[in-house]
Structures are given as C-alpha cells and as structure tokens.
Amino acid sequence: MDGDGPVVVYLRRMNMKLRQLIIGAVTGLLLAASAQSFGQLTDLQSSQDGRGILNFRTRSSNTNVSRAAVNLRRDGYAEISIRLGANETFSGRWRNDGNRRCRIDIDEVGRDDARGTGWVEHDGRGNFTRIELEGTVGSTRFTFTFTAGRDHGGHGPEINSTRNGRGSLSYRTRSSNNNVNRLTVWLRQNNEFEIRPVGNQDIFRGRWWSDGRNVIRLDIDRVSGDSATGTGTVNLDGRGSFDRVLLNGRVGDTRFELDFTSRDDGSGNDTWDREEIRFLEEAKKAVRKKFSRPTDFEWAKESVGKVIFGQRTVTGEVRARGGDNPGYYKFRVVLGAGTKEVKSVTLDRQ
Numbered sequence: 385m386d387g388d389g390p391v392v393v394y395l396r397r398m399n400m401k402l403r404q405l406i407i408g409a410v411t412g413l414l415l416a417a418s419a420q421s422f423g424q425l426t427d428l429q430s431s432q433d434g435r436g437i438l439n440f441r442t443r444s445s446n447t448n449v450s451r452a453a454v455n456l457r458r459d460g461y462a463e464i465s466i467r468l469g470a471n472e473t474f475s476g477r478w479r480n481d482g483n484r485r486c487r488i489d490i491d492e493v494g495r496d497d498a499r500g501t502g503w504v505e506h507d508g509r510g511n512f513t514r515i516e517l518e519g520t521v522g523s524t525r526f527t528f529t530f531t532a533g534r535d536h537g538g539h540g541p542e543i544n545s546t547r548n549g550r551g552s553l554s555y556r557t558r559s560s561n562n563n564v565n566r567l568t569v570w571l572r573q574n575n576e577f578e579i580r581p582v583g584n585q586d587i588f589r590g591r592w593w594s595d596g597r598n599v600i601r602l603d604i605d606r607v608s609g610d611s612a613t614g615t616g617t618v619n620l621d622g623r624g625s626f627d628r629v630l631l632n633g634r635v636g637d638t639r640f641e642l643d644f645t646s647r648d649d650g651s652g653n654d655t656w657d658r659e660e661i662r663f664l665e666e667a668k669k670a671v672r673k674k675f676s677r678p679t680d681f682e683w684a685k686e687s688v689g690k691v692i693f694g695q696r697t698v699t700g701e702v703r704a705r706g707g708d709n710p711g712y713y714k715f716r717v718v719l720g721a722g723t724k725e726v727k728s729v730t731l732d733r734q
Contacts, residue, residue: 424480425456425480425486425506426458427456427457427458428454428455428456428486428504428506428510428512429454429455429456429510429605429613430453430454430506430510430511430512431451431452431453431454431467431591431603432451432452432453432511432512432513432532432533433450433451433532433533433593434450434451434452434530434531434532434533435448435449435450435530435531435533436448436449436450436452436466436469436515436528436529436530436531437449437527437528437529437530438466438469438470438472438526438527438528439526439527439528440521440524440525440526441524441525441526447469447470448469449466449468449469449470449528449530450468450469451466451467451468451469451593451601452464452465452466452467452515452530452532453465453467453603454504454512454515455613456478456486456504460477460478460479461475461476461477461478462475462476462477462478462486462488462489463475464488464504464515464517464528466528467601468593468595468601471703471712471734472493472494472528473493473494473705473710474488474490474492474493474498474500474517474528475490475491475492475493476488476489476490476491476492476500477489477491478504481503484505484506484507484508485503485504485505485506486503486504486505486506487501487502487503488501488502488503488504488517489501490502490517490519493519493521493526494710494711495708495709495710495711496521496522497521498519498520498521498526499519499520500517500518500519500520500526501517501518501519502515502516502517502518502519502528503515503516511532512532513531513532514530514531514532515528515529515530516528516529517529542571542572542573543569543570543571543620543624543625543626544568544569544570544571545568545569545570545624545625545626546566546567546568546569546582547566547567547569547625547626547646548565548566548646548647549564549565549566549567549644549645549646549647550563550564550565550644550645550647550661551563551564551565551567551581551629551642551643551644551645551661552564552641552642552643552644552661552665553581553584553586553640553641553642554640554641554642555638555639555640556638556639556640562581562584564581564582564584564642564644565582565583566581566582566583567579567580567581567582567629567644567646568580568581568582569618569626569629571592571600571618575591575592575593576589576590576591576592577589577590577591577592577602579602579616579618579629579631579642581642581644585608586607586608587607587608588604588606588607588612588614588616588631588642589604589605589606589607590602590603590604590605590606590614591603591605592618595617598619598620598621598622599617599618599619599620600617600618600619600620601615601616601617602614602615602616602617602618602631603615604616604631604633607635607640610635610636611635612633612634612635612640613633613634614631614632614633614634614640614680615631615632615633615682616629616630616631616632616633616642616682617629617630617682617684621646625646626646627645627646628644628645628646629642629643629644630642630643630644630682630683630684632680632681632682632683633680634680639678639680641681643664643683660688662724663688663696663698663719663724664686664688664698666698666717666719666724666726667686667688667698667700667715667717667719667726668681668683670717670726670729671702671715671717671729671731673729674729674731675704675707675708675709676707676708676709677707678706678707679704679705679706679707679709679710680704680705680706681702681703681704681705682702682703682705683700683701683702684700684701684702684703685699685700685701686698686699686700687699687700691721694720694721694722695718695719695720695721695727696718696719696720696721697716697717697718697719698715698716698717698719699714699715699716699717700714700715701713701714701715701734702715711733711734712733712734713731713732713733713734714731714732714734715729715730715731715732716728716729716730716732717729717730
C-alpha cells in the first residue's frame, strides 16, 4: 500500500467514490420499492359492492350495507359513504398507517359533529378491501364494518340504447348550457358504462350497479380522456331502454351536470314540454343558492306542476355532498308562471 504510486492511489479513490454512488442509487431504488410495496397512498377513490353492518346504539337493529365508497384526497380529507342500505357519510382526516392500511380520524357524521377512529385497507391497485369505523355522535355510539366483494357482475341486463328527448349538459366554467336532444346509454355486462350525448364530444365512463328493479346507480371516473369523480342514476323503462339520466360531478376543479329525459313517442318525434325544463332549471338554481360552495348535488323525483293562480310549483329530492349542509332533502320551489321569478324555496331535510 505504502509503495503504491500516485496514479494507483487516485484510481483506488475513484473506485471507492464509484462504489458509494452505486450503493446510494441502489439504496434509493430499494427505498422507493419498499414504499410502494407497503402501499403508501397519495389518494384513493373507490366504490365497491360487498357486505357490511352499520349500527347506532339508539336504533333497534343493525342495518345491512351492500355498497360503500371511499374518497381519500391528497390534502388529507377523508369521506366514507354508504351507497346501498343506508344514507350515511363519515368524514374527517386520513393518513397512511402500515402495510396497505390508512387510519381514519372522524369528525363528522352527515352534518353532525362526531368523534371516532377507524381504518381502511386497500389492495394497492386503487380499490379498498375493508372498512372499520367506530365513534360517537353526541351520546350515541356507532360502528360500521364493511368487506368488499370481488364479484361485480350479474347485477342486471346489458343495455345499449339511444333515445330522443330533451336535456342539458352544463359545466361551471362555461358560459351556457349545451342542449342534449339525443343520448346513448351503454350498460355493459362487466358493470362498466358509457353515456354519450349524441353530437357532443364528451363521453362519461365508470361503473354501474342495480339499485332496485328499474334504477341503475353510477360511479363516474372518467369524462372523455380525463379523470373525474361523480355519481348518477339511470331510470330504466322496463322495455330494454331508459327514461331518465342524471349525472353530476367534477373534472378537476370544474363542476359538470347532465340532466336528460327521454320523450320519444315511438315515432321519433320529440314530445318534451320545453317550458317544463326551463322551470326545472330555475328551481335548481334557487335550491343551489341555499348551500355553500363547493357542494355537489344529486337530483331525483323532480316534478313540475300545472299553472295554478299564476304560479307553478317544482318539487323533488336532492342529495347535497360537501359544503356546510350535506344530507338528503326534499325541496319545493314556487315560481311565477309567466316570469319564472322565484317566490319561495322550501327545503325539508330527511
């Protein structure tokens, strides 16, 4: 060693530095692979069929749950919703906690203050596999457990139908609504769907499941080529086609809503009352103003009444998500028959 010349010493030092660089690179790769193998999430949006039980101590029996949704956002916000069997939403904060497990700290159930904890397990491929939550709302104790099932097929017939009708597609960042006069609905056997307004470039995609004899529920995950989050319903007509489609959600920070009712009399003629949809749109605007932003809305069972004493009444149901007052409501909006001026808005929380 002492007899080595300066060139040999220099090469030996270079080899040592090279070995250190290689070891550092390999260590970085191993740490990255380790983090991935341990399922460290940045976000998660997943809806799953399965089996679960919701219990509030003040209620006489358990409630069976057959579908649930998990939304874990990048900013740490957590929302766990029951989609079939009950109408409850648990919200709070989340963080990674071990191998493919996330800890949940609950601070709200619906719009009520709550205290609780739990966890969500996931498969590392974008789906959750298990939920366990417990806590209190006031003095009432609650527990919710749910295990996702793997079988998503066999929930209803495949439908590929195009109908004439009347509707609108709106985006919050756009200045006006797009009229929709023809709509295609494709519900595949593998529980994926495509909904396409004919003549419009937008295609809504995601997964569907049956919620009763003639009602289809939708989870939207893409609009054309962009990632999206949203929900919707398709009301079937019992003859291999559909009567009504409602979609709403977000693409990034942009809110979208599609509302379409088929009114094909069998000859291909459009029999829609255009005044009805104008009154309906004005009524929805009036209801939205009662909620803070950002709030997402799911509309159902809307009805526009006849003219009585110079007024028309619009009624229906709405589910508000997010904002200051989430929950289910029945609404009643009275408008002037000629001016469409809003006379009154009544909301009854369910």
